[in-house]
Amino acid sequence: MAIRVYLDEQLKLNNMTSKQLCEKVGITEANMSLLKTGQVKGIRFATLNKICFYLNCNVGDILQYDGELMEENDEN
Amino acid sequence: MRLILKNYKKIMIFGLIVSLIIILLPIPEFSLLLINILSAPLNLVIQLLNTLSLYHPITNILAWLIFIVIVISPLFIAFKYHHKAYHSKLFIFVLITLSLTSTYFIYGILNHIFIKPLLMDSWNQVKPIIVFSMSIILIGLILTAVGLFFFKRLSNAKTGILALQVGLIITAFMTSIMLLLPYQTLFADYSGSMNEIIELLKLLTTSLISGLLIVIIYHAVALLEVIKQKTFSTELLPYLKSLQSSSQLLLLFSILMPIFNGLLSYIFFHSIDNVNVTINFPFTEIMFVSLCLVLSYILMQGIDTTTENEGFI
Numbered sequence: 001m002a003i004r005v006y007l008d009e010q011l012k013l014n015n016m017t018s019k020q021l022c023e024k025v026g027i028t029e030a031n032m033s034l035l036k037t038g039q040v041k042g043i044r045f046a047t048l049n050k051i052c053f054y055l056n057c058n059v060g061d062i063l064q065y066d067g068e069l070m071e072e073n074d075e076n
Numbered sequence: 077m078r079l080i081l082k083n084y085k086k087i088m089i090f091g092l093i094v095s096l097i098i099i100l101l102p103i104p105e106f107s108l109l110l111i112n113i114l115s116a117p118l119n120l121v122i123q124l125l126n127t128l129s130l131y132h133p134i135t136n137i138l139a140w141l142i143f144i145v146i147v148i149s150p151l152f153i154a155f156k157y158h159h160k161a162y163h164s165k166l167f168i169f170v171l172i173t174l175s176l177t178s179t180y181f182i183y184g185i186l187n188h189i190f191i192k193p194l195l196m197d198s199w200n201q202v203k204p205i206i207v208f209s210m211s212i213i214l215i216g217l218i219l220t221a222v223g224l225f226f227f228k229r230l231s232n233a234k235t236g237i238l239a240l241q242v243g244l245i246i247t248a249f250m251t252s253i254m255l256l257l258p259y260q261t262l263f264a265d266y267s268g269s270m271n272e273i274i275e276l277l278k279l280l281t282t283s284l285i286s287g288l289l290i291v292i293i294y295h296a297v298a299l300l301e302v303i304k305q306k307t308f309s310t311e312l313l314p315y316l317k318s319l320q321s322s323s324q325l326l327l328l329f330s331i332l333m334p335i336f337n338g339l340l341s342y343i344f345f346h347s348i349d350n351v352n353v354t355i356n357f358p359f360t361e362i363m364f365v366s367l368c369l370v371l372s373y374i375l376m377q378g379i380d381t382t383t384e385n386e387g388f389i
Contacts, residue, residue, distance in 0.1 A: 027389055031389040034389070035389060040387060040388065040389050041384065041387030041388055042387065042388040042389075043388065043389055044388055044389065047389055
């Protein structure tokens with residue numbers, strides 16, 4: 001996986017549960033779980049904007065590039 | 077309407093059975109037989125008019141008046157209640173039924189069945205006038221009713237699809253009826269000559285193309301049923317694949333078979349100077365199938381985009 005997701009860390013920093021964030025952002029817990037494990041094909045700017053707003057962080061705090069190239073098959 | 081849609085498979089099968097029955101009946105004038113079956117409910121009225129017409133000159137006038145009222149009624153209703161056409165299915169149904177009734181009456185009068193000419197000694201004097209005027213009125217009425225029916229429904233996506241499905245089912249029904257009828261004419265005086273064998277091959281080609289067209293229509297109706305629920309759903313994929321393969325097959329047949337028939341005719345008849353061998357491509361079918369292929373390609377692209385979009389959160 002080339003893009004790593006650090007949502008759990010940001011949730012801990014903000015003392016917020018995953019469920020609370022889901023309710024605020026307006027996505028399902030299933031989708032949040034997929035996002036945490038990096039199994040989604042993409043994330044909309046609107047969703048990213050809300051996550052950053054409610055977690056009071058930057059995009060780079062949630063998503064980080066690990067220096068590898070993602071294979072096409074890894075997307076699914 | 078929904079009843080027709082639910083039973084479209086049965087209607088298609090019924091069309092085939094009817095055509096088979098007509099072929100198996102030892103009556104050469106199958107078209108007359110069809111008209112007789114369809115016009116059976118009107119026979120009672122026709123008999124009444126016939127009796128009135130022949131009884132006395134005054135009752136003949138009465139018979140003519142009744143006839144005119146019946147024939148003009150669709151036109152009258154269309155003018156009187158045209159504003160309701162957009163809201164009432166019953167209105168359109170009544171209009172179409174009355175128009176068809178009038179058609180049967182015109183058919184009756186043109187065939188001297190039930191009424192004798194009024195105030196004119198020669199039937200030839202009145203016939204062209206009636207044929208011309210009534211044809212225009214009836215065709216206009218039927219086309220208006222059908223146009224209103226589809227126009228109203230096409231403005232709404234779901235009912236538009238429903239109207240399209242009904243149109244396709246009617247096409248399939250008519251195609252299935254017409255599929256086997258030409259065989260009866262051919263086999264009525266079949267002697268097995270080379271000319272007849274070539275004709276039979278041509279008929280088989282046409283039947284094959286028509287049969288495939290019915291299969292495509294079947295797939296298209298089923299496809300539209302899924303589209304009504306969701307336009308770009310993955311559930312469409314099996315229907316789209318079936319539609320594409322049938323369409324490709326029909327396109328291939330539509331192009332190759334007429335060439336094959338033309339070559340066959342040329343091989344057997346080229347020695348005869350006055351025989352003109354022509355190749356006739358079924359352009360209507362080719363256009364319909366091409367449209368199906370283009371639309372299925374667009375739908376496939378739409379499904380891909382939707383599936384990709386659904387992977388985003």
